[in-house]
Amino acid sequence: NAGVMQNPRHLVRRRGQEARLRCSPMKGHSHVYWYRQLPEEGLKFMVYLQKENIIDESGMPKERFSAEFPKEGPSILRIQQVVRGDSAAYFCASSWDSTEAFFGQGTRLTVV
């Protein structure tokens, strides 16, 4: 059983471009969470999704950020018109029953 898979591991985007981060949860897991981490800081909750539904997006900026978890395929975190302040590590986690969550290795986004 493969763990949570995130890709790409590293992503470089110019200001104004779009960033698409992908997360494939562990097999059998229907709960997906996205977190953002700045260097030397903790993980900040962004959004919690179950299949095809956004359960809680209270941590996600209202503009430029969106997330989806379609019936088929990975969860996608999309950042439009990226700015330098979006540079961070973005972690995805999945769980079977909304308790113990397993994390991926993260996508490190650099905006230049």
Place this chain on the structure above:
Amino acid sequence: GESVGLHLPTLSVQEGDNSIINCAYSNSASDYFIWYKQESGKGPQFIIDIRSNMDKRQGQRVTVLLNKTVKHLSLQIAATQPGDSAVYFCAENIGPTGGFKTIFGAGTRLFVKA
């Protein structure tokens, strides 16, 4: 804002000694707590968890203590090894009242001296 915080941002211990990492939380409705270990360049790794109906839980070389009276959580690592060097996060899951999301504290960096 975050409801979970840590008393000590860094901790340095001698190899073989025991380590204690502390955490305070503020949401009395939290019913599930987790400790994660994060090594440089990697994602958080589950260490041990505890539910609010317990006050102690033991794993392999690790023990988590929960004091609901003072809203305090601690992680004890026995016979600390160089491989234990990492950042440790406590996290709380607020359950159905909080939307099941897991909130992380700021983290404590553990240095193990050989």
